[in-house]
Amino acid sequence: MDLFDPVTGLSDRRGFLDLLAQAIAAIDEQASIGLLIVDIDRFTQINVAYGYGVGDEVLRHLAGLAREVARANDRVARIGDNRFALILPRLKNRGHGELAAQKLLRLLEAPFEHEDIRLRLPATIGGALCPQHAAHPTDLLAKAELALAMARHEGQRYRFAPDTPGAGTLSDQWDMELELANAIDRGELSMYYQPQVRIADRHVVGVEALMRWKNRHRGMVPPDVFIPLAERTGHIRKMTLWAMNTVLRQCSQWQHRWGALSVSVNVPSELVAHNDLPEMVQNALQLFGSDSLRPMIEITERSLMVGDRALTQLHRIRDLGVRVSIDDFGTGYSCLAYFHKVPASELKIDKSFVSRLLTDTASADITMLIIDLAHRFGLDVVAEGVEDQATMDKLHGAGCDVVQGYFFAKPMPAEECERWLQSFGAPAAG
Ligand code: C2E
Ligand code: CA
Ligand code: CA
Secondary structure (H helix, E strand, C coil): CCCECCCCCCECHHHHHHHHHHHHHCCCCCCEEEEEEEEECCHHHHHHHHCHHHHHHHHHHHHHHHHHHCCCCCEEEEEECCEEEEEEEEECCHHHHHHHHHHHHHHCCCCEEECCEEECCCEEEEEEEECCCCCCHHHHHHHHHHHHHHHHHHCCCEEECCCCCCCCCHHHHHHHHHHHHCCCCCCCEEEEEEEEEECCCCCEEEEEEEEEEEECCCEEECHHHHHHHHHHHCCHHHHHHHHHHHHHHHHCCCCCCCCCEEEEEECCHHHHCCCCHHHHHHHHHHHHCCCCEEEEEEEEHHHHCCCHHHHHHHHHHHHCCCEEEEEEECCCCCCHHHHCCCCCCEEEECHHHHCCCCCCHHHHHHHHHHHHHHHHCCCEEEEECCCCHHHHHHHHHCCCCEEECCCCCCCEEHHHHHHHHHHCCCCCCC
């Protein structure tokens, strides 16, 4: 598939997301990745006033300036009509990212000249850093776009995303690791629950349990920050065990109108191949299992790469009556030859496809393919990240079974979710 923009020869939005994912996968522990989003102000007016030919020249001009700012390992892409992105791997600190933004703005001060046209090209730049602001490509992009919107709103020419409490700088990571080691004992972890709704009859069929960490100094630390840290440092094992027990204990208290409630716990790939994962699951079930619950674990495609050991563990887990869901499906590692051996009963379509379902035909095609693939193998399909009715209607038409997303509810603390379950679908009072 062609991932280049024909006007500028730069990577297009999809190519850009690939490049960003590659940069994040190769991140150097000592450095950050900077992402700058550059938007030409009033580009539409330029097109209207001078025609698309001149508009294209302006885009090529800006592409040239962005390339001038880029260093050897930096990457430039055109990610929207008048929107460019610069990926700056190996930033030592935010200051270097700011320097790049300033340099580009300085280059833009010279007017653009084409035939007898002379134009000033004011632009606005938003920036974000990985891992400080986000650790996933689409989230990092969202943070940089937020920064851009804030810069516009505040009348600044550039700004960086606001600091996420707890996300800290790299020198902070060590400190955070120590705090994380004690998070369970200090009672700083909690589980939130996000409902899953069956499209056909709008019944709530399950919840996904999502971990939250509220640190005494840092406040809420986003899971995208602390989960990867927990995985790197090995704390994730204890945290997963704690999550399984907590989730079964909390959810077994709930009243649920539509039969046994499916409850999903995320299990990272490192644990899937571990010999004692089935025992962990079994112990939790013995302590807190209940007939009113249908436990499920969510694993990612990456888990399936670790081979036969993982498969054996998954079969043992399924024999305990725990279903397996493959999370973030479609984001990379699928091996179709291997896929049919996995004792899974559900596929979750990654929210990066779902959120672009209505605007990007490739995402729509991939979503349809995943739904067909899943059904062919007898699996249910859950779409996550559903934020609006139109997306839900489209998924319904495509035969998707279950949806999860802000359209119905955000992840909530246990008591709030229990109340939500009580009121959802009940006739309005009065
Ligand atoms: P995930 O497993 O893919 O979880 C879904 C994420 O999508 C959650 O983010 C959820 O809040 C978010 N989400 C749900 N609906 C929407 C929507 O409509 N719009 C948008 N924009 N987002 C939506 P969250 O809770 O921040 O978790 C992020 C990731 O952290 C999870 O991605 C998962 O990989 C990891 N994680 C969270 N809790 C746990 C846990 O208990 N254990 C493990 N191992 N990983 C966890
Ligand atoms: Ca999940
Ligand atoms: Ca997911």
